[in-house]
Structures are given as C-alpha cells and as structure tokens.
Amino acid sequence: MKFLPLVWRNLARNPLRTALTAGAIGLAIALVCLLLTMPNGLDVLLERAASNTRIVVHNEAGLVYPLPYAYLQKIRSLPGVVGAASWSWYGGVFEIEKGVTFPNFAVEPEPIGTVWADWGIDAKQLEDFRRYRDGAIVGGATLKRQGWKVGDRITLKGTLYPVDLQFRIVAEIPNDRAPFLLFQREYLDQALRAAGRGGLDTLGIVYVRVDDPARVAPVMAQIDTMFKNSEAQTASETEKSYFSSFFSMLSGFVTIILIVTGLVALCIVFIAANTASMSVRERLGEIAVLKALGFKRRLIFTTLVAEAVILSGLGGALGALASLGLTQLLHARASSWNSSLGPLGSFIVTETILVQGLFLALFVGMISGVVPALGAARRSVAETLREVF
C-alpha cells in the first residue's frame, strides 16, 4: 500500500495519455458489456413476445407457401383447442411513394379476443371490429407512428392483391410489440370477388390457442398428423419456437458481433500494452535509479503491472458503469418493445455482466502490463544508467 502513491503519481504523469487510454479501454468494455446483454435480452424478448399456450401452424414447405382455408375448421374441431384464427398477408401500403408500410393481415374477427386474450383489447372495440366489415384493429406502435386514432379512416393500396381497401380504425392493440393492422378476411374476400379475381380460399398461417400448456405438444402432433398425407402438409410449432426461428437469423449476427467484440478487446490489449510500454520506455532512467536505491526486481515489476491494472480497471469500471447506466435509462423509458427504441429496453447489464466487464478490464491491464514490466525489471541497472545518462 505504501507504494500506491508512487503508482498513482506515475499514472497522473501524463494526464491526457492516461485519460485517452482509460477512455479507449472504457469504451471497449462498455461495448463488451452491451453485447453480453444480447443473448439474455433476446430470451427476455422471446418470453414476453410469445404465449405458452399458442401454436403457430404453417405450411411445412415454408412460411411463404399457403395452406387450404378448409384446414382452419378442422383445426378448430380438435379437442383442447379453444380458438384458432388464420392470418393471410394482404401486403397493403399506406403511402407507397413514401414507403410507409406495416404488417397487415386478413383475419377472422370472432376468435381474436380468445386467441390473443393477452393483448387486452377493449371488449367494446372488439365488438366494433366484429360488427364493421371495414373495421381494422391497429397496433399501438403503428397508431403512434402514423398519428392515427380510433375512428380515423385510412386506405391501403394493395400490392399483393389488385384491390385497394379503405378501413375505419375501430380498435387498438394496447401493446407496443404488436405493430400490425388486422382486418376482416371477409372484407378482402368480397373485394377480390368484386374485382373478378375469385375468392380467398387459402390462408397464410393459423394461430391456435389451447386450453392447457400441457396439451400444446399433443395438439401440435395431432395437427401435423391430421394433414400428413394431404396436399399441403403442415408444420406446427409453439409461438415461442416460431419467434425464435426469426431470432435464430439474428444469432449468426450475434456470433459475428461477439467475434468482433473479442477482436476489439484484443486491439485494446495492444493499445494498452503500447501505452504501458511507452510509459516504461520513457522512465527507464527513473526505474534504473529506483533499482540503484534498492528497489528489487519483483517490486519494480509489481508497481509497473499495478499501474497498468489500475489504469485498465478504472477505464473498465467507467465503461461498465456507463453501459449499466445506459441500459437502465433505456429500460426506464421502455421496459420491453417501444415504438422509438425498439427492443433496446429489454437489454439489461446485470451484475454478472458488470463483474465480467470489470474482470476483463483487469485482465487486459495485467496482460498489457506484464511484458513491458518484465523487460524493465530484468534490465541491468548499470547498463541502463550507462545508456540513458
């Protein structure tokens, strides 16, 4: 401890260099901490986004392939199924020239309240959705972004189907995670018939709600078995698994980010090592004098490594705390999905991540300090004095 003031004075010798090095290390540690929140953050997001009693049924060949509409009724008749609704992609665009778009689907209005009871749509609004053929339910995020409200009328231009549809907004999904616009399937069906394009006899996916989480697996197996030898075989999965297949596309991206993070950390080791070695090289004479005064090699080595570790530890602590502060701030503004922040509120720097960041910083400091410190400690005093003075 009595050598700490000496270590501290040496760190303060070149304040700008010390601040810049600590800043670089802090930035890298903040980046590492933020990236370490990703796997856990995605899990949290997945847990919140998915229900444990909802099943998604789609064509086994892939999501872009439709299923016969008749499948819906067969699925509804299975024991344990409390509701099922089909979603068919309409592909409507609000302002095509400005590229204003959001996901919009044709659905059956009756089972919405049952299948998505967790959305908490107002009962009166749900009733209006069932009553008005041109009614639309719009996600809160989309309403906010477009500046719409319940009662407004909007027109979507069809891109997949050659019909433009006018809607009256009758309900809001009070949930920022659901940016959809849902409207009655019959409305699209009638519009297509009126346009001489025949009716809507297929569906995109079927959402099924079962009465008990324990029955999810048997119902999925029943559905897939039921359509096994039919023209379009189905693949059923839990909603969580369905979403995770989307997120799995991100996991490769996460892996790349983590690799890049590792490389950034390595670069920081080199930067810190360069700083440590410059600092030692500048003080070779002083170090030789300390040795002449009787400072042993081990003591010289320890004080120099301590300098690097303290510098790196301070930078790392600042970076880790900054990342903690940033994620807490984002979480305070949006605990889950937010229209302006997206999923950022779900990524939290935990105590474990904080400790990991700090240990990484200390490790970087130690690695970067060892080589120059070892060199300085092993150098002959007489030789250094002769060379430097």
Next chain:
Amino acid sequence: MIELQDVSRVYHRGADEIHALEHVSLQIGRGRFAALMGPSGSGKSTLLNILAGLDRPTSGSVRVAGVSLNELSEDELAAFRARHVGFVFQFFNLIPVLDACQNVELPLLLTHLRKAERRERAQTALRVVGLAERGAHRPGELSGGEQQRVAIARAIVTDPEIVVADEPTGDLDARNAVEILGLLRDLCREFQKTVVMVTHDPRGEKFVDEIHQLDKGVLRHSAAQREAAAR
C-alpha cells in the same frame, strides 16, 4: 570499508571484448572522501558501479562494509544497496512527479518505518542539505544546485555507510559545484560517511582525502590529497 582485489570487468559488444577494468586493487577506509579520476572511458564509472553493487566484476573480489559482494544474488545486492549505499548522480535523477520531500523519502519506502517517521527523516535529511523549506517543491521548480542537494539528502536519508557520487558537479555552475563538493566533504567529516566520487572537476581535488587515477581501465596511481596536490 571498501576493498577491491584484482578486479577486472570485460564487456562484450558483438564479437568485441571491451576491457573496462583490468586487475584493479583498491582500498578506501571508513570516513574517507575518495575521488576516482581519469579521462573519459578510463573505467571510473565502471569501478564506481562495481563497488556500489550495481555491477559485477568479471573477475576479482569486492568487499564493502564487511560484505563480499561477489557472493550476493541480484535481490541481495539490491538489499545491500538499500542498506549500505547512497547514490548521487550527475543529472540528479529525481523523480519529477514527486516533490523534494517525497523524493528523499523514496529509499525509506523499503524500510519498515511508518509514514510519519519516514516523513520526519526525510525532512531531517533536507535540513542537513539546507533545503528544509523546499520540501514541497517538485524537481522542476528547483535549481540545479538545489536538485543535487535533494539528491544528496536522498542518498543519506537511510544513514548508509557509503555514498557514491558519479560526476556530482558535472551539470552545475562553479558556485553550486563548490557548494556540493563542500557538502559531500561535510558528510565525511561530520557523519563519518565514506564518500567515493567520480569526477573530472579539478576543483574536487581540494576537497577529497585521496585520489585514484585510472587510465584505460588500469589504476595508475593512488595518493593522499596532499601528495596529489603536490604532484
């Protein structure tokens, strides 16, 4: 106090062998002020480094303060220097980020003294060299002569038997050089320190008790001060 027997030091630079010292034998008694003199490259600093335990001879024996330095490990040599030897360098070599008092206190960090005792001894050493009021100043705020006084205070703060000084007046003006030489002589007279000084400065001859002349690594002549002055 200091006994060197048949000491030689050979450096290797690539394929070349440099004979910095050749068969030097020398004795310096306790409380003596000795000067090592000679032209550049004559081996004065090498000899000083060897007798101070900073370097090892290639052959020959070195005995200082009753300790045979040949038998000591690197760490033991460091401990020997901390206990028995004080150093004064030509360019003062104070630590620029520490103030004068902290610089003087540095060798005491290697002892078991408490902070208050260390500080008290450092201030006493600064008083001895006449800089009691300048303890809070950093080296950059002191003149060359003052810096060398701080260096001398640092050299004596652990109360070593031997003080070695390598060209202590080499970077000072005439007035400061005389003051520093006088201060080193006082250390011998009043505190019974053995002072060994490498110098080119002819003014040094008037202050020392004995002069050892080296040339090309060979000790040519050793003489007491009066004899040297008469020569």
